[in-house]
Amino acid sequence: MKIISILLGLILLLGTIGIARPDYVTVPLGVPGTIYEGFRVGAHGGTLRSAMIANPVVFNPIVARDTASFWPLARLQNSLIIRNPLTMEIEPSLATHWEVAADGLSIIFHLRRGIRWSDGEPLTADDLMFTFVDVFLNTDIDARRVDWTLPDGTLPWFTKIDDYTIKVHFNMTFRPALIAVGGIGILPRHKLWHTVARLNPALGGVCGFNHAWGVGTDPAEIVGTGPFVLYRFIPDVEIRMKRNPNFWKFDPAGNRLPYWDMVVTNIVASIDVAFLMFRNKELDVFGPRAEDLAILKAEAPIKGFTLLITEDLAWGQEFVTVNQDHPDPRLRELFRDLRFREALAHAADTETMIDVVHLGLARSIWSPVSVNSPFYAGWDHPDIRWREYSLDTAAALLDEIGIIDTDGDGWREFADGTRVAFRWFTNAGNELRITKSLIMKDSLRELGLYVTFTGLPWPEFVGRLLAASGDWDAIVVGFTAGVDPHGAGIIWRSIGGLQFWRFSAGGPGGRHPAAFPVADPAPWNARVDELWDLQAGTFDDAEAKEYFAEFQLLINEHLPLVYLPSGQFDFAFYNHLGNFGWSNINGTGSDPWGVVTSFDLRQLP
Amino acid sequence: MGVFIIRRIAYMIPLLVITSMLVFGVFAIMPGTFLDQFKFDPAIDAAELARQAARLGLDQPLHIQYWRWISGVVQGDLGFSFSGRQPVLEFLFRGRLMWTVLVAVSTFLFTWIVSFPIGIYSATHQYKAGDNILTGLAFFGMSIPNFFFALLLIWLLVTVLRVGELGLGVAGIVGAEFRGAPWSFDKFLSFLWHLWPPVLVIGTAGMAGLVRFTRGFYLDALGEQYVLTARAKGLTETKVKYKHIVRNILNPFITSLGMGLSGFISGDLIAAIIFNIPTVARAYWFALQAQDIPVLMAGLLLFTFIMLVGNLLADISLAAVDPRIRYN
Numbered sequence: 040m041k042i043i044s045i046l047l048g049l050i051l052l053l054g055t056i057g058i059a060r061p062d063y064v065t066v067p068l069g070v071p072g073t074i075y076e077g078f079r080v081g082a083h084g085g086t087l088r089s090a091m092i093a094n095p096v097v098f099n100p101i102v103a104r105d106t107a108s109f110w111p112l113a114r115l116q117n118s119l120i121i122r123n124p125l126t127m128e129i130e131p132s133l134a135t136h137w138e139v140a141a142d143g144l145s146i147i148f149h150l151r152r153g154i155r156w157s158d159g160e161p162l163t164a165d166d167l168m169f170t171f172v173d174v175f176l177n178t179d180i181d182a183r184r185v186d187w188t189l190p191d192g193t194l195p196w197f198t199k200i201d202d203y204t205i206k207v208h209f210n211m212t213f214r215p216a217l218i219a220v221g222g223i224g225i226l227p228r229h230k231l232w233h234t235v236a237r238l239n240p241a242l243g244g245v246c247g248f249n250h251a252w253g254v255g256t257d258p259a260e261i262v263g264t265g266p267f268v269l270y271r272f273i274p275d276v277e278i279r280m281k282r283n284p285n286f287w288k289f290d291p292a293g294n295r296l297p298y299w300d301m302v303v304t305n306i307v308a309s310i311d312v313a314f315l316m317f318r319n320k321e322l323d324v325f326g327p328r329a330e331d332l333a334i335l336k337a338e339a340p341i342k343g344f345t346l347l348i349t350e351d352l353a354w355g356q357e358f359v360t361v362n363q364d365h366p367d368p369r370l371r372e373l374f375r376d377l378r379f380r381e382a383l384a385h386a387a388d389t390e391t392m393i394d395v396v397h398l399g400l401a402r403s404i405w406s407p408v409s410v411n412s413p414f415y416a417g418w419d420h421p422d423i424r425w426r427e428y429s430l431d432t433a434a435a436l437l438d439e440i441g442i443i444d445t446d447g448d449g450w451r452e453f454a455d456g457t458r459v460a461f462r463w464f465t466n467a468g469n470e471l472r473i474t475k476s477l478i479m480k481d482s483l484r485e486l487g488l489y490v491t492f493t494g495l496p497w498p499e500f501v502g503r504l505l506a507a508s509g510d511w512d513a514i515v516v517g518f519t520a521g522v523d524p525h526g527a528g529i530i531w532r533s534i535g536g537l538q539f540w541r542f543s544a545g546g547p548g549g550r551h552p553a554a555f556p557v558a559d560p561a562p563w564n565a566r567v568d569e570l571w572d573l574q575a576g577t578f579d580d581a582e583a584k585e586y587f588a589e590f591q592l593l594i595n596e597h598l599p600l601v602y603l604p605s606g607q608f609d610f611a612f613y614n615h616l617g618n619f620g621w622s623n624i625n626g627t628g629s630d631p632w633g634v635v636t637s638f639d640l641r642q643l644p
Numbered sequence: 645m646g647v648f649i650i651r652r653i654a655y656m657i658p659l660l661v662i663t664s665m666l667v668f669g670v671f672a673i674m675p676g677t678f679l680d681q682f683k684f685d686p687a688i689d690a691a692e693l694a695r696q697a698a699r700l701g702l703d704q705p706l707h708i709q710y711w712r713w714i715s716g717v718v719q720g721d722l723g724f725s726f727s728g729r730q731p732v733l734e735f736l737f738r739g740r741l742m743w744t745v746l747v748a749v750s751t752f753l754f755t756w757i758v759s760f761p762i763g764i765y766s767a768t769h770q771y772k773a774g775d776n777i778l779t780g781l782a783f784f785g786m787s788i789p790n791f792f793f794a795l796l797l798i799w800l801l802v803t804v805l806r807v808g809e810l811g812l813g814v815a816g817i818v819g820a821e822f823r824g825a826p827w828s829f830d831k832f833l834s835f836l837w838h839l840w841p842p843v844l845v846i847g848t849a850g851m852a853g854l855v856r857f858t859r860g861f862y863l864d865a866l867g868e869q870y871v872l873t874a875r876a877k878g879l880t881e882t883k884v885k886y887k888h889i890v891r892n893i894l895n896p897f898i899t900s901l902g903m904g905l906s907g908f909i910s911g912d913l914i915a916a917i918i919f920n921i922p923t924v925a926r927a928y929w930f931a932l933q934a935q936d937i938p939v940l941m942a943g944l945l946l947f948t949f950i951m952l953v954g955n956l957l958a959d960i961s962l963a964a965v966d967p968r969i970r971y972n
Contacts, residue, residue, distance in 0.1 A: 088820070273823060275923075319813065320808035321808065
C-alpha cells in the first residue's frame with residue numbers, strides 16, 4: 040500500500056513539474072492520405088552505399104562552402120525548418136512550429152522538447168542562441184551572412200524567450216529570412232563553445248571556431264541531431280556514417296529511424312568510376328549521365344536494378360548571352376538590339392541539342408527560374424514567347440536590323456561594310472557546352488554570321504566575363520539555381536554583381552562603378568529591381584510567386600539570356616532497396632541525387 | 645665520402661630556393677585564383693569573395709605572398725590548403741602515403757622481377773623466337789596507354805567475368821568491409837585482389853624500357869674483356885652471367901632508381917583515378933584543378949627535395965656496388 044502511495048505521489052509530482060513526452064516526430068509511412076502513403080514500415084539493418092566525386096573539406100556547417108561537405112552535413116546536422124524533399128514545402132524540423140508576426144518584423148521559433156544530441160546532451164534554446172548569435176553573427180567567424188543581410192544592409196537579432204523558444208527580429212519584412220535563419224544547421228554549444236573567443240577567454244581573443252570540426256577531427260567529437268553520426272572519414276576512400284541512436288523521428292510501428300545501420304559514401308575520382316562500381320554491385324544507387332543509359336537499360340533486368348528516367352529537369356540552366364556593354368560600339372548596338380537576341384534564339388537548334396547532347400533526354404526551357412521550383416511560372420503560361428528554331432525567322436530579323444550580306448561573300452556586314460564577326464567562348468572541358476556551342480556556330484554560319492569559337496580555361500573564362508574591360512562577345516555558360524529564386528538576386532538585380540552581360544545597368548552602385556559612372560539600364564531593369572523588393576517584402580508565397588512570374592515573363596520578353604535545353608534527372612538503384620521516394624530537390628543540399636535516402640529507405644526482407 | 649655528402653646537401657639549399665621561386669612564378673602567371681570557382685555562384689557575392697581573398701592572403705602583392713610562404717617553409721610550416729582547409733602535409737599524405745608507397749613498391753618489384761629476366765633472356769637468345777615474342781609483349785605494354793589498358797581490364801572484370809556477382813570489387817585498394825580495419829589475412833587477400841590490376845597496368849608501361857635497357861647493356865657487356873677473362877678462367881656460365889655481367893650493368897638502373905624516388909611518394913595518377921586508389925598524386929591533381937597554390941607549391945618543393953635525395957642516395961649506392969667509383 041505504501042509503495043503504491045509513493046508511486047502515485049511520484050506520478051503526481053512528475054505531472055506537476057511538467058515532465059512531458061518528447062516532441063518526437065512520427066513519419067506516416069504507409070498512412071493513406073499522406074505523402075508517405077506509398078511507403079512501408081521497414082526494419083533496422085543494412086548499409087546504403089553511394090558515391091560522390093570529391094572529399095568533404097570540413098564537418099563544420101557554418102564555414103563549409105563546398106557541395107561535398109554539405110553531403111554528410113545534411114545527414115549529421117538539423118535545422119529548425121526544412122524543405123520536405125517530396126513536396127518542397129517548408130516544414131518543421133527541430134522546431135515544432137513558428138509564428139511570423141503580423142508586421143513581418145519578427146519570427147518566433149518553438150524548439151522541440153526532449154530532443155537529445157547524438158551524445159545524449161539535451162538540445163535547448165541555448166544551442167540556438169549559440170549557433171545564431173555567438174557563431175553566425177560573430178564577425179570573427181567565417182559565416183556566409185549574405186543570405187541574412189536585409190535589403191537595407193542590416194542583419195537580424197535574436198532574443199531568448201525561454202529554454203525552448205527564441206525570437207528573431209528584423210528591421211524590415213523579409214520573406215527569405217525564414218529559410219535563411221531557419222535553415223541553418225544547429226550546433227551543440229557544449230561541444231563548441233570553447234572555440235569561440237568571446238565565450239572562452241583562454242583563447243586570448245583568437246577565434247578557433249573557423250578551424251573546428253575539420254576533417255581530421257575525432258568523429259566522436261562531431262555531435263549532431265541528424266539521422267546519422269559520423270563513424271569514419273578516409274580521404275579519397277569513404278565517408279561512413281552510422282545511425283544516430285537519439286534521432287527523433289520514428290515510423291508508425293514505433294521504430295526509431297533511420298533503418299540503415301550505416302551509410303557509406305565512396306569517394307571516387309570520376310563519375311566513370313562510380314558508374315563501373317554501380318555496375319559491379321559495389322554501389323546501391325547511382326545518378327547516371329545520358330551516355331550511361333544505354334548500357335544501364337540493357338543491364339537492368341540482368342543485374343536486378345531499376346533505371347528511373349524522370350521528367351524532372353536539372354536545377355541549373357544553361358544559356359547563350361552576348362556582351363551588351365561591348366567596347367566596340369557596333370557590336371554593343373547590335374547586342375543591345377532585342378531583334379538580334381531573338382535571332383539567336385531562333386538560331387538555337389534545340390532539337391539537335393536534345394538529340395545529340397542529351398541523347399533525347401532533355402527539354403527546352405524558357406524561364407530564369409528552375410522548372411522544379413514552386414515559384415516557376417509554368418510551362419503553359421499564356422504570355423510565354425517560345426522562339427522556335429527557324430533560320431528563316433532569324434535571317435529576317437537580321438535583315439530587319441540592317442546587317443546584310445552586301446558584297447555577296449556569304450557573310451553579313453554592318454552598314455559601314457565591315458563583316459559582322461564575333462568571338463564565342465565557353466569553358467573548356469565542359470563537353471555539353473562545347474557541343475551546344477558548335478551546334479549554334481553551325482546555325483550562325485548558315486545565317487552569315489562569322490563566329491570563331493574557343494573553349495577557355497575556367498579562370499580565364501570567368502576573368503573575362505567579370506572584368507571591367509568587357510573582353511568577350513558571346514558565350515554559353517550556366518547558373519545553378521535554388522528552390523527560392525530570391526537567391527538569384529545577385530544575377531538579376533541591376534546592381535547584383537553577376538549581371539555581366541550588362542554591368543552598366545547597375546551604374547555607380549553596381550559591380551564596376553569605375554567603368555560605369557552612370558547607370559545605363561535597359562528599360563525593364565528597374566521593374567525587375569522593384570519586383571525583387573516586392574517578393575522579399577511579403578510572407579505570402581502566392582503573392583511572391585506572382586511577382587516572380589512577372590519577372591520571368593520580363594526576362595522571356597526581353598531575352599537578356601537565351602536558354603538552351605536542360606537535361607532530365609535519371610536515377611538507378613538496385614531492387615533490394617525499398618521505400619524509394621523520388622525528389623527533385625537536388626542542388627539545394629538535401630540529397631545529391633534528389634532521392635530521399637536518409638530515413639525512409641529500408642532493405643526489404 | 646662524408647665531405648661529398650655534406651657538399652651535396654649544401655648544394656640542395658640554393659637549388660630548392662631557386663626551385664621555389666620558379667614554381668611560385670609559374671603559378672603566379674597562371675590566370676585566375678582559387679576563388680574563381682566561386683565567382684559564378686549566385687550565393688557568393690563580391691563582399692564574400694573579398695573576405696575570402698583576405699582570409700587566404702590572395703589580396704596581397706605576389707612578393708608578400710611568396711615571402712609569407714617561404715618564411716613558413718623555413719620554420720617547417722608548409723602552409724594551409726585553400727581547398728582542403730587543413731595543413732598541406734595532412735592534405736597530401738593523410739590516408740594516402742601508405743597506399744601510394746605500397747602500390748609504387750609493388751609495381752617497382754613487379755616491373756623489375758619480370759623485366760630483368762626477360763631482358764637477360766632476350767640478350768642471351770638474341771633474334772630467336774623467344775626474344776622476339778617477349779620483346780613484342782614488352783612493347784605492347786609500353787604502347788598501350790595506361791588509361792586504356794586500365795579501362796580494358798575493368799571492362800573485362802565487370803562485364804565479361806562479372807566479378808561483382810562474387811562480391812569482388814574493382815575500385816579502391818581493399819574491399820569496403822576492410823577499410824579502416826586492422827590488417828588480417830582476409831584483408832591482405834582483399835588487398836592483393838585490388839592490387840594486381842593497377843600493378844599490371846603501371847608495371848607493363850615501364851617494362852618495355854627496362855627490358856630493352858637490360859638487353860642492350862647485357863649485350864654490350866657480353867663483348868667486354870672481363871667476360872672473356874671470366875670465361876677463360878673456367879667460371880661457370882651462371883657465374884659469368886649473374887656475378888659478373890649483371891653486377892656490371894646495374895649502374896644505370898641504380899641511377900634511374902634514384903631519379904624515380906619521388907614517384908614512390910607521388911604514385912601514378914591515371915591508375916589512381918581509374919582504380920580509385922587514394923594516392924598522393926590524386927590529392928595533388930585535385931589541388932591543381934582547384935588552383936590550391938599552397939598545396940601545389942609545397943608539393944612541388946617536396947617532390948624536388950625527394951628527387952634530390954634520391955639522386956644522392958643513388959650516387960652513394962653506386963659507390964657501394966661499384967668499387968671503381970670513388971667520391972672525393
